[in-house]
Amino acid sequence: MPPTPPKRRGLPPLVLALCYAALISLPLLPALLTGQGHGQAAMRLATGAGVAAAAMILLQMITSGRFEAISGRIGIDITMAFHKWAAPVALLLALVHVLAVIGLPDPDRPGRLSRRVELVLSGPGLWEARLALILLAVLVVLALLRDRLGMRYQIWRAGHALGAVTLVALIAWHAVEDGRAGALAAAVWILFALGVTLPALWVYAVRLVRPAGQGWTLREARPAGERLWLLRVAPPEGGDLCFEPGQFAWVAFGRKRLPLHDHPFSIASAPGEAELRFLVQEAGDFTNGVGQLAPGTRVSVDAPHGSFVPRGEGPLVLVAGGVGVAPILSILSHLAQSRSRRPVRFLYAARSAEAMVPPDLYRPACAALGVVPMLVSDRAEQGGALLRGPLTRAHLAEAFEGLDPANCEVMTCGPGPMMTFVADMVLKMGVPMQAISYERFSYAAGRASAKDRRILSGFAALWSGVAALVLIYWLA
Ligand SMILES: Cc1cc2nc3c(=O)[nH]c(=O)nc-3n(C[C@H](O)[C@H](O)[C@H](O)COP(=O)(O)OP(=O)(O)OC[C@H]3O[C@@H](n4cnc5c(N)ncnc54)[C@H](O)[C@@H]3O)c2cc1C
Structure with a gap:
């Protein structure tokens, strides 16, 4: 429970x-x-x-x-x-x-x-x-x-x-x-x-x-795609973490302490599971080294943070790009575990099939929810099972088939330009602005979406x- x-x-x-x-x-x-x-x-x-x-x-x-x-x-x-x-x-x-x-x-x-x-x-x-x-x-x-x-x-x-x-x-x-x-x-x-x-x-x-680590330890760091790692973190004895699906944690490893050396990572596991999982894409000094972390390494976790959490009750369309699939995995697993009856659609885009996380991370939840994942790869082979990327309006239209966009909630996480594209496109398709949410992994400037412009005008x-x-x- x-x-x-x-x-x-x-x-x-x-x-x-x-x-x-x-x-x-x-x-x-x-x-x-x-x-x-x-x-x-x-x-x-x-x-x-x-x-x-x-x-x-x-x-x-x-x-x-x-x-x-x-x-x-x-x-x-x-x-x-x-x-x-x-x-x-x-x-x-x-x-x-x-x-x-x-x-x-x-x-x-x-x-x-x-x-x-x-x-x-x-x-x-x-x-x-x-x-x-x-x-x-x-x-x-x-x-x-x-x-x-x-x-x-x-x-x-x-x-x-x-x-x-x-x-x-x-x-x-x-x-x-x-x-x-x-x-x-x-x-x-x-x-x-x-x-x-x-x-x-x-x-x-x-x-x-705070004492470093506070009892969280790394179970394993295993490859989960091209320069992508899955970290499994065990809780302290008798402890667990209360969070909502889609939230993130500030994390530091070994002797490195919060908050001087911490980095934000979305929690990829669902609330209530016996471990925390993180998906980490190599992006610089810190993330390039996570693959070398040994099992048993102390992990400092400051969580939960963030508000990228499903709030609606109608159909939910989840659009993930690259490592942005991390919070979406948490949401999918949570919906499956709580036997949600919300109609769910799941679109997952990546540079290539090799850059995608292994299907065992989303297939069980999708099967429980009756969701057929739509997988989009920029380098899809002719005749392969993947749709040809990058993500287009046609892919989004297919994801919305049979749904009334006005009743849908859309959550998207991935590269900045992809999120801007998805947010603007689903707005045009009739999804209300307040039902569209996204979370950036980088605060660097990029093209603003209509929702960003509304916020900036506020x-x-x-x-x-x-x-x-x-x-x-x-x-x-
Ligand atoms: C809310 C949130 C959730 C995230 N979830 C994930 C995730 O699930 N998986 C994943 O792979 N990445 C995630 N990221 C991005 C991840 O935090 C950065 O890629 C990582 O910190 C890069 O650190 P680095 O030292 O390897 O690279 P660097 O070369 O030091 O940094 C690369 C870029 O990452 C950003 N960054 C670095 N350190 C921080 C920091 N402490 N706080 C905020 N931004 C930082 C900066 O924009 C920087 O330019 C998330 C970011 C945010 C803000």
Whole structure:
């Protein structure tokens, strides 16, 4: 009997958006309500933009994907996209802050502009502000160009975390050092900075001090396809893991500890099974070595995470590409074990037959559910049992045969371009947008789907609200 699934964690998107807007407006509200802002319009703009930028940067600490209260419901994909795009917006506001401090040339006060520029560039008492701006720009540029710079992910991640904590400290310092807003405002900034930094440090510290492995051990790492490995992990004695099908775990091996050396992998086994299974595709330093792991190696597991979980009750269409089949295997097995009566379709695409996982990983579940897997290979031999890839609209239409797309739930996981194609195509076929879900294995930029664009326009609306608040403060 599968264990009761964990309670659904995380706040709904609207609540999160309202909290975000409230936390950014909070430092500006007293001045807005009492009308006691700076006398000069340019300085009001500088304050408004500076405060909004600072609040946005502080909030980045808790949108890093490790807080289930934030990403538990909206998912890691949306959380990371928000985190990624909020940073350049904050940088833009920080630049507006600096430009407004400099102000425009004033014919009545010759030399004022150069004095202001000098103040910003080398004036005393502003070193922390200069350093913060440079650090913010470096963090944003490195994050956006990371994949193109060829930097090792672990090094980038450690540098990013260290840079972020330093940035928060510099911002709090600047807010306090500036002193113009008074002791109360200084106290608010310190509390704000601590309020976001301590939970972030806590999340890391708790994992760091946990004994490595906590009793999970590797049973075996066996080849499961071209540069693809199946890892079977045994639970500690008497222990097991409560998760929902489709969720993922942060995993580290041997003496390597969470959270410094962990990597995210979807759980490929179903909840309630006597082991955890992971499918790992060789993709770099860490994953290239998993095939050499010896049975008995300690495994550190931090789970469950993610919201790539079937939620509907109608027909379910599962579309997997490459190693993206991992969470889909968990979902298929779970549906089979719970004797689900949902009509299920399963489309699995890969570069070649050799790149596909062995049929024994999905055939039993498919047989129990009465599902005939549709296997698509880019290199399908003429006359073979596999359909010829890459995935097309015709394959999707075949998968939907006899189903009303308006009642279907579609879940897809695989390479970015494939997920974008599937999400857009099934939307055109009539599947409601909220019934389409996908999970990215890489946050690198790629073509956005219609659903991504809808989400981005939601972010843009939120940030436009922040900009409107700055304008109101400026003009008040
Ligand atoms: C939610 C989620 C679920 C995933 N599930 C699976 C799975 O089931 N099977 C599988 O093979 N892969 C999965 N991945 C991808 C896997 O985590 C990366 O391929 C792996 O971490 C690469 O590490 P590396 O050191 O071998 O390669 P690197 O060369 O270090 O990294 C290659 C790329 O992987 C990504 N990456 C590396 N480390 C991390 C990290 N700690 N966190 C996030 N991204 C990282 C980066 O985009 C990086 O550019 C998943 C990723 C995510 C985000």
